Amino acid sequence: MTVLALRPESTPRPASQVSLWWVGAGALPAFLERIDPAPHVAPRPEMLPLRGVDLVVAETSLENPAEGLLKRIRERCPRADVVFLVPDLNDVREVALLQSGAGLVLDANAPDTLKRARFFRLHQSTGHRVHLRNADPGPDADDDVQGRRLMALSFASRLMTTVQDETEIFQRLVEVVARELASKRVSLMQVNREAGVLEMRVAVGIPKEIIRAARPRLGQGIAGTCALLGKPLFIDDHQRARSNGDLSEFVPDGNEFKNLPMSLTVPIKVKGEVVGVVNVTDRSDAEPYSNQDIAFISALMGQAGYLLENATLLRHLSALRAYSEQVVNTLTDPLAVIDDQFRIVSCNTRFQAQFAAQAGDYLWDRLPIENEARTALAHHTSGQATAAPLTEWTLDERVYDPTVTPFKLETAQSRYLLFLRDVTARRAMERRLVGAEKMASLGVLAAGVAHEINNPLAFVKSNARNAADYMKDMVSVVEAWHTAADAAGAHPAFAKARAVEDAVDLEFLSSDLARMMQESVDGVERVEKIVIGLKSFAHPDTQKAHKVRVQDLVENAITLTQGKWKYKLEMQRRFADLEPLWCLPNQLEQVFMNLIVNAAQAAKEWGKLEISVVAHEDDEVEVAFRDTCGGIPDDIRERIFEPFFTTKDIGEGTGLGLAIAYNIIENHGGRIWVDSEPGVGSTFRIRLPSGDEARPMVARQASRFRI
Numbered sequence: 292m293t294v295l296a297l298r299p300e301s302t303p304r305p306a307s308q309v310s311l312w313w314v315g316a317g318a319l320p321a322f323l324e325r326i327d328p329a330p331h332v333a334p335r336p337e338m339l340p341l342r343g344v345d346l347v348v349a350e351t352s353l354e355n356p357a358e359g360l361l362k363r364i365r366e367r368c369p370r371a372d373v374v375f376l377v378p379d380l381n382d383v384r385e386v387a388l389l390q391s392g393a394g395l396v397l398d399a400n401a402p403d404t405l406k407r408a409r410f411f412r413l414h415q416s417t418g419h420r421v422h423l424r425n426a427d428p429g430p431d432a433d434d435d436v437q438g439r440r441l442m443a444l445s446f447a448s449r450l451m452t453t454v455q456d457e458t459e460i461f462q463r464l465v466e467v468v469a470r471e472l473a474s475k476r477v478s479l480m481q482v483n484r485e486a487g488v489l490e491m492r493v494a495v496g497i498p499k500e501i502i503r504a505a506r507p508r509l510g511q512g513i514a515g516t517c518a519l520l521g522k523p524l525f526i527d528d529h530q531r532a533r534s535n536g537d538l539s540e541f542v543p544d545g546n547e548f549k550n551l552p553m554s555l556t557v558p559i560k561v562k563g564e565v566v567g568v569v570n571v572t573d574r575s576d577a578e579p580y581s582n583q584d585i586a587f588i589s590a591l592m593g594q595a596g597y598l599l600e601n602a603t604l605l606r607h608l609s610a611l612r613a614y615s616e617q618v619v620n621t622l623t624d625p626l627a628v629i630d631d632q633f634r635i636v637s638c639n640t641r642f643q644a645q646f647a648a649q650a651g652d653y654l655w656d657r658l659p660i661e662n663e664a665r666t667a668l669a670h671h672t673s674g675q676a677t678a679a680p681l682t683e684w685t686l687d688e689r690v691y692d693p694t695v696t697p698f699k700l701e702t703a704q705s706r707y708l709l710f711l712r713d714v715t716a717r718r719a720m721e722r723r724l725v726g727a728e729k730m731a732s733l734g735v736l737a738a739g740v741a742h743e744i745n746n747p748l749a750f751v752k753s754n755a756r757n758a759a760d761y762m763k764d765m766v767s768v769v770e771a772w773h774t775a776a777d778a779a780g781a782h783p784a785f786a787k788a789r790a791v792e793d794a795v796d797l798e799f800l801s802s803d804l805a806r807m808m809q810e811s812v813d814g815v816e817r818v819e820k821i822v823i824g825l826k827s828f829a830h831p832d833t834q835k836a837h838k839v840r841v842q843d844l845v846e847n848a849i850t851l852t853q854g855k856w857k858y859k860l861e862m863q864r865r866f867a868d869l870e871p872l873w874c875l876p877n878q879l880e881q882v883f884m885n886l887i888v889n890a891a892q893a894a895k896e897w898g899k900l901e902i903s904v905v906a907h908e909d910d911e912v913e914v915a916f917r918d919t920c921g922g923i924p925d926d927i928r929e930r931i932f933e934p935f936f937t938t939k940d941i942g943e944g945t946g947l948g949l950a951i952a953y954n955i956i957e958n959h960g961g962r963i964w965v966d967s968e969p970g971v972g973s974t975f976r977i978r979l980p981s982g983d984e985a986r987p988m989v990a991r992q993a994s995r996f997r998i
Contacts, residue, residue: 310343312371314364315350320376320399323348336363344368350376350399357388365392461493464595468571469495472555472584475573479559479595480505480514482566489514489568496573513538517556517568523585524556555580557588561596625691625711629654631672636706645687654709660684671695672707689715744822752815759808766801773797821947836987838871841879841912841979842904848883849902856891856900860918865903869912872981874959882952882963886916886975889948893920898972911961912979919972928967959987 311330313319323330330348333339339347347364351357357375364373372394377384380398388396461479469477476496480489491497491505510519516538517524524541526532532541554572558565569592574580619626625642627635633654642648648657655665667681672695681693691711698706773792776785849862856862890900898920907913923931930936934950956963960980967973 310345312339312344312347313349314339314347314360315376316352317350320348320350336360336367339364339367341367344371346372346374348374348376352378357393358391361388361391361393458493461595464591465493465495465569468569468588468591471587472571472580473574473576473578474571475575476571478502478505478570479592480507480518480568480570482509482518482568484509489518492567513554513556514568514570517558518565521558521560521565523558524554525580526554526556529553555584555588557585557592559589559592559596561593566596567592624713627654627709629672629707629709631705631707633668633672642711645689658684658686660686668693668695672697672705683714684711686711689713690718744818748815748818748822752812752819755808755811755815759805759812762804762808766804769797769801836873836875838873839876839879840871841869841874841914842866844874844876844880845883845902845904845914848880848887851880852884852887852891855888859891859894859897860920861897861899863899863901865901865905867905869904869906870981872912872979873983873987874979875955875987878955878987879959882955882977883914885948885952890916890918890920893918893973895921906981907978910980910982912981914977914979915974917972917974922969922971922973923965923967924969928965931965932963 311323311326313323313330313332314334314336316334319330319332336349344367347368349357349360349364351360357377361373361375364371373392374395374397375388375393376397376399377388378399380396380400384396465477465479468474476494478491478494478497480491483490486506487509488506489509491502494502507515509515513524513526513532520539520542522542524538526541532538554570556568556570559567559569569588571580571584571588620640622639622641625639625645627638627642627648630636635648635650635652635654635657637650638648646657664682664684671681681695684691684693690713692714694710694712696708696710698708776782776788779785845866846864849864887900887902890898898918900920901915901917903913903915903917905913905915927936932949932953934947936950953963956977956979962978963975965973965975
């Protein structure tokens, strides 16, 4: 009777039967007549049911060629296995039909071939097993084995094309090996030459924890020796094999064994290179392994070898892709690949973070650039040779220099690499350099002006003071004559002198002349202060540098300027306990005093000034002056460090205070800048380098300008 056996993991129909159909105009072949219950018959493929068919055996002819017959069967029963009976079958024809999707191809004119269908699991994919009536081992048993293994090879071929998961393929192949060789334990290991080990991929009869942990080294142990030698090993005594360093004696010369082999290990080769091994052990039928078993495993696993090689290549490709992605994602500049429709194909993490962009987004939705820039980019992506270079883009308050590089995929699709070099810091540095050059030019001018004014100013000041003294002497002479005339009385000789005295108002003239001479001296002293400021700006102090605590310098500046801010500012301090740094104390103190006085002068009624001294990254010290005194208008913020620029009333400032402060901080190797919110307040920040290597420039060189 017919025996139908199902694997526990399969989910067959409730009847637990194989739905077997014969498609052909003639009578049933002899081997199908022996199946109970008898197969269903459909003279034409169009008569097959639309579902529920497991296996179709079809006879081809000139009127019904195999290719057309297979197509019609697949249209009705896409999931069924198909066995073809082909007259005058040859190897080329068989391979072509197997590649087109046939499960098995048999020669209809060769009865011996038909017998190979016995004892074969006809429907491997669902686990159905079909046995034939009155099928007992006899003279045809070898044919049965050969037929069964031939069918297994056909099954493996189809398995490669229908199953996507390579692990599932390997698992089902080792299950076939375990069944065909009646072995309780079978394992498949893959060679990892980079690590120098074998990695167990799948197994039958081996616990999962051993599968995950098994990593024998190449050249060591049974599996490692088999992979190294590239030859199968018959182990008939595991105890002797473990104690024997040279396992080459277990390589068989033939099919004669003195003792029953306990395990068989066969290499899996691709183009002559070992890519894995299969280990088979614990045979349940007490039969020795043979060269035919080796040939069967080698043929069956030869197909798996290409999968193993592909897995290795995929691992390498995956590692290479991960490395490439890591390199691209470490770029600090945004990078994106776009298509000719300006869709983002892919982008690095910087692009994602900066513009919240993902693959598939439209570029203009993420980069709000002007229409002119869009047109220029379109010219570049269209391949127009006359396209002008792309100009800088300002996006999210940062400046980028865009570069577009075209490339083509194997599918001839156009792709463009959009690289946005962040030049924000560079442009800020260029502005600082322009400002520095500007201030250097002004320094040269200031040096010349100071030189030209200094000498005449000295004698003008001296002459003004001497003239004031002379005027006092002359007034005293006049007053003496006036006293003498008063003593002489009303004498006619003094009448004319008294008339002149009354006309010029001698009393007013004396007092006003003294005031005028004092104002002249004060004016000359004011000019002298301006010249001193010019000299300080153009001629850095050459005093020696000292290690001083910055917080002590700030505290001293607060004390010295107390008269300026006491009734106008609430002073707050936030000082960290920092180590002393190299500086020119008098110069830094001058900068701090200037910033405190500026805050006091900017306070209209009452304000607050917070001064903080903290450590900053990159071995720097930051001194910040944060006030609530109204802020600086946007239109003049860029000019506050220019010499002679001031917003104070006439007589209150010379416009050199911040210019000198900028020069001092620059010579210390530091930076000074301002953040201001009009109507609220300003924050002047100073960054100074710390450490023994950070010393003021003026401590190592002479003045930049000669006066």
